[in-house]
Amino acid sequence: xxxxxxxxxxxxxxxxxxxxxxxxxxxxxxxxxxxxxxxxxxxxxxxxxxxxxxxxxxxxxxxxxxxxxxxxxxxxxxxxxxxxxxxxxxxxxxxxxxxxxxxxxxxxxxxxxxxxxxxxxxxxxxxxxxxxxxxxxxxxxxxxxxxxxxxxxxxxxxxxxxxxxxxxxxxxxxxxxxxxxxxxxxxxxxxxxxxxxxxxxxxxxxxxxxxxxxxxxxxxxxxxxxxxxxxxxxxxxxxxxx
Amino acid sequence: xxxxxxxxxxxxxxxxxxxxxxxxxxxxxxxxxxxxxxxxxxxxxxxxxxxxxxxxxxxxxxxxxxxxxxxxxxxxxxxxxxxxxxxxxxxxxxxxxxxxxxxxxxxxxxxxxxxxxxxxxxxxxxxxxxxxxxxxxxxxxxxxxxxxxxxxxxxxxxxxxxxxxxxxxxxxxxxxxxxxxxxxxxxxxxxxxxxxxxxxxxxxxxxxxxxxxxxxxxxxxxxxxxxxxxxxxxxxxxxxxxxxxxxxxxxxxxxxxxxxxxxxxxxxxxxxxxxxxxxxxxxxxxxxxxxxxxxxx
Amino acid sequence: xxxxxxxxxxxxxxxxxxxxxxxxxxxxxxxxxxxxxxxxxxxxxxxxxxxxxxxxxxxxxxxxxxxxxxxxxxxxxxxxxxxxxxxxxxxxxxxxxxxxxxxxxxxxxxxxxxxxxxxxxxxxxxxxxxxxxxxxxxxxxxxxxxxxxxxxxxxxxxxxxxxxxxxxxxxxxxxxxxxxxxxxxxxxxxxxxxxxxxxxxxxxxxxxxxxxxxxxxxxxxxxxxxxxxxxxxxxxxxxxxxxxxxxxxxxxxxxxxxxxxxxxxxxxxxxxxxxxxxxxxxxxxxxxxxxxxxxxxxxxxxxxxxxxxxxxxxxxxxxxxxxxxxxx
Numbered sequence: 001x002x003x004x005x006x007x008x009x010x011x012x013x014x015x016x017x018x019x020x021x022x023x024x025x026x027x028x029x030x031x032x033x034x035x036x037x038x039x040x041x042x043x044x045x046x047x048x049x050x051x052x053x054x055x056x057x058x059x060x061x062x063x064x065x066x067x068x069x070x071x072x073x074x075x076x077x078x079x080x081x082x083x084x085x086x087x088x089x090x091x092x093x094x095x096x097x098x099x100x101x102x103x104x105x106x107x108x109x110x111x112x113x114x115x116x117x118x119x120x121x122x123x124x125x126x127x128x129x130x131x132x133x134x135x136x137x138x139x140x141x142x143x144x145x146x147x148x149x150x151x152x153x154x155x156x157x158x159x160x161x162x163x164x165x166x167x168x169x170x171x172x173x174x175x176x177x178x179x180x181x182x183x184x185x186x187x188x189x190x191x192x193x194x195x196x197x198x199x200x201x202x203x204x205x206x207x208x209x210x211x212x213x214x215x216x217x218x219x220x221x222x223x224x225x226x227x228x229x230x231x232x233x234x235x236x237x238x239x240x241x242x
Numbered sequence: 243x244x245x246x247x248x249x250x251x252x253x254x255x256x257x258x259x260x261x262x263x264x265x266x267x268x269x270x271x272x273x274x275x276x277x278x279x280x281x282x283x284x285x286x287x288x289x290x291x292x293x294x295x296x297x298x299x300x301x302x303x304x305x306x307x308x309x310x311x312x313x314x315x316x317x318x319x320x321x322x323x324x325x326x327x328x329x330x331x332x333x334x335x336x337x338x339x340x341x342x343x344x345x346x347x348x349x350x351x352x353x354x355x356x357x358x359x360x361x362x363x364x365x366x367x368x369x370x371x372x373x374x375x376x377x378x379x380x381x382x383x384x385x386x387x388x389x390x391x392x393x394x395x396x397x398x399x400x401x402x403x404x405x406x407x408x409x410x411x412x413x414x415x416x417x418x419x420x421x422x423x424x425x426x427x428x429x430x431x432x433x434x435x436x437x438x439x440x441x442x443x444x445x446x447x448x449x450x451x452x453x454x455x456x457x458x459x460x461x462x463x464x465x466x467x468x469x470x471x472x473x474x475x476x477x478x479x480x481x482x483x484x485x486x487x488x489x490x491x492x493x494x495x496x497x498x499x500x501x502x503x504x505x506x507x508x509x510x511x512x513x514x515x516x517x518x519x520x521x522x523x524x525x526x527x528x529x530x531x532x533x534x535x536x537x538x539x
Numbered sequence: 540x541x542x543x544x545x546x547x548x549x550x551x552x553x554x555x556x557x558x559x560x561x562x563x564x565x566x567x568x569x570x571x572x573x574x575x576x577x578x579x580x581x582x583x584x585x586x587x588x589x590x591x592x593x594x595x596x597x598x599x600x601x602x603x604x605x606x607x608x609x610x611x612x613x614x615x616x617x618x619x620x621x622x623x624x625x626x627x628x629x630x631x632x633x634x635x636x637x638x639x640x641x642x643x644x645x646x647x648x649x650x651x652x653x654x655x656x657x658x659x660x661x662x663x664x665x666x667x668x669x670x671x672x673x674x675x676x677x678x679x680x681x682x683x684x685x686x687x688x689x690x691x692x693x694x695x696x697x698x699x700x701x702x703x704x705x706x707x708x709x710x711x712x713x714x715x716x717x718x719x720x721x722x723x724x725x726x727x728x729x730x731x732x733x734x735x736x737x738x739x740x741x742x743x744x745x746x747x748x749x750x751x752x753x754x755x756x757x758x759x760x761x762x763x764x765x766x767x768x769x770x771x772x773x774x775x776x777x778x779x780x781x782x783x784x785x786x787x788x789x790x791x792x793x794x795x796x797x798x799x800x801x802x803x804x805x806x807x808x809x810x811x812x813x814x815x816x817x818x819x820x821x822x823x824x825x826x827x828x829x830x831x832x833x834x835x836x837x838x839x840x841x842x843x844x845x846x847x848x849x850x851x852x853x854x855x856x857x858x859x860x861x862x863x864x865x866x867x
Contacts, residue, residue, distance in 0.1 A: 077744035106744030350832025514673035
């Protein structure tokens with residue numbers, strides 16, 4: 001089966017500093033791929049590049065065979081990619097319900113009829129249905145993160161990019177979200193999941209990609225990656241020699 | 243056109259650029275430290291003009307001295323406006339529309355104050371210096387322009403000194419580059435902002451006085467110069483002092499030499515058009531271009 | 540800044556009733572004015588105010604809903620005025636002349652918007668000032684339209700004040716209807732999303748450029764229609780009058796006073812501005828800018844939501860008090 005996403009030598013510079021450098025990998029359809037790495041490794045930048053929020057300096061992003069590198073994010077959404085933001089970006093004066101409506105009405109499958117019902121479904125999925133009528137600026141960080149996910153899901157992506165959606169959530173809430181991700185994946189959505197919570201990633205994702213200093217460090221099944229010496233070095237440091 | 247004529251025009255442009263730079267630097271400081279676009283700048287230019295005028299008209303104080311006096315007077319006025327109004331609105335790393343509209347309101351009020359106090363007839367500052375000129379060979383330029391240029395440049399040099407050699411100056415430059423980092427290392431943001439606003443207004447007032455020595459004025463006075471200041475700081479890059487110098491020169495040259503092609507009444511349109519073009523083509527100004535070149539090297 | 544107004548946020552049935560009945564009553568009242576014998580001066584005042592309503596509601600589409608604050612709407616008002624004037628003198632019937640003015644302004648808005656919408660907030664505002672003033676200066680010098688001396692309309696029809704009045708009224712109603720339709724539509728949702736966070740909106744599939752260009756054209760068309768209606772009434776226009784920077788300011792001030800981003804805010808603001816303007820110019824011609832400048836400062840500092848914002852706060856306290864009372 002052809003990969004749903006193919007990155008080739010993707011690079012992005014910010015004023016002389018390579019945030020993402022020569023990153024290449026492929027994602028199979030229906031995969032739940034984890035992306036980890038220390039702070040500043042370039043994970044969020046990579047997501048932004050794939051989503052179209054940022055323009056790459058060079059390299060290719062092939063989504064379902066089409067090169068999307070340089071396309072603005074609304075085009076990526078039309079093609080089937082949606083993302084959440086590491087720092088939530090809600091539409092503050094809109095209600096939670098309206099926030100999701102934006103994703104629903106401008107996302108991949110635009111349905112004018114039955115909008116209300118469907119939006120509430122997404123709120124149910126992430127567990128914030130009771131906040132539907134609340135203006136977004138009143139939400140806590142954890143709830144905002146879940147709103148991010150609901151919004152992105154409402155855009156009916158074939159490839160969902162999640163950026164640390166479990167940070168700020170309790171153990172129980174995280175569990176709910178992880179189960180949700182697995183359900184979505186089983187329903188056919190491919191997921192690329194950036195997370196700091198290593199236990200969460202290792203428990204649901206396969207394969208796992210590790211980044212550091214903008215480059216791809218390792219790629220493989222969770223256990224292999226966990227034991228990869230370069231990955232251990234990146235997180236913890238070299239073994240001390242006395 | 244002879245070489246002498248060309249040189250005359252060129253020198254006229256340079257002299258003008260000096261004043262333009264002094265006129266614009268106030269906005270750069272305020273924008274750099276607080277990310278506020280000071281639309282009231284025009285109002286303070288106007289008040290500065292009248293201040294120097296009154297000093298000369300009533301107290302027979304030489305206008306150049308009046309300009310120097312304007313610095314401290316308007317510094318305190320600026321700090322006052324900041325304390326009264328500006329500090330009450332939230333500022334962020336991005337310029338806000340709230341600040342834009344607030345200062346716009348201040349401008350409207352200042353303009354009206356001007357009308358109420360001085361009426362809308364044109365005034366001018368006429369001294370013996372106004373009509374004399376200096377001749378060096380085939381080149382002649384009005385003394386007044388030279389005098390104004392010297393004061394403008396002197397004040398800019400003074401500003402450079404303050405920015406680089408004083409604690410306040412360092413705080414200002416720190417905040418201009420990164421507000422949060424500045425806070426972390428102990429810069430008192432509010433105090434620095436207040437002083438910076440004061441300095442910005444001080445330059446506005448003084449520059450208004452300088453401009454009043456060159457042009458006649460009425461309470462509407464600030465508007466066209468404010469637009470020119472916009473052009474200059476946009477051309478130069480909103481937060482760069484070197485950029486202000488470059489932008490001033492470009493505008494002054496454009497305005498001076500365009501008279502050869504278009505009738506004088508179109509002149510204001512030059513500034514406006516340059517502004518729009520600059521905003522579109524050079525969103526980060528010339529300073530941005532310059533910085534980018536350094537990156538590619 | 541702006542009012543915390545969601546589309547369907549818990550509006551009580553009382554407030555929904557009020558927001559339908561009050562405007563209808565107002566409309567009925569306005570329609571009846573020429574019959575009540577209030578005299579030509581009152582009608583003239585209301586006429587001007589109604590043209591201001593149109594321009595204000597129009598500006599609010601792009602400035603309030605989309606959050607792109609333009610300082611230069613005088614350019615569209617002026618383009619409408621001049622296009623209408625030239626058309627009427629060229630034999631085109633008045634309503635077609637208004638339409639022509641609207642179309643010209645809409646096209647101009649595309650030309651202006653395409654390069655400038657890339658700019659962030661204040662830069663965009665400054666650019667609009669530049670464009671507006673550049674056009675004014677050019678019009679001051681172009682001999683074809685009379686330059687600085689202005690331009691006269693030769694209207695073959697007899698001057699019937701009530702015709703002009705009802706034209707302005709119908710146009711104002713049309714503007715408000717368009718405003719409501721846009722706000723409730725998918726475009727309206729997109730605009731608010733763009734206003735709140737353009738990048739996030741794009742990340743959800745909203746094309747910000749197209750949305751802004753469309754609404755800018757609508758806004759420009761309305762401002763131009765207002766200018767055209769004014770031109771036909773006053774029969775004389777000049778660049779320093781219609782293209783004046785202070786017109787652009789007035790057009791932006793009205794929605795801010797009334798409540799930027801709301802449906803009725805621009806309408807309220809236009810009435811407040813129109814009436815204060817009239818009174819102030821009559822009695823304190825010197826204090827015009829002082830009053831509006833101070834008003835703007837006070838609004839920005841204390842109630843950015845304008846009159847509508849004040850009203851909503853008032854309703855909240857009333858509702859809070861009444862619910863406390865009923866639990867006693």
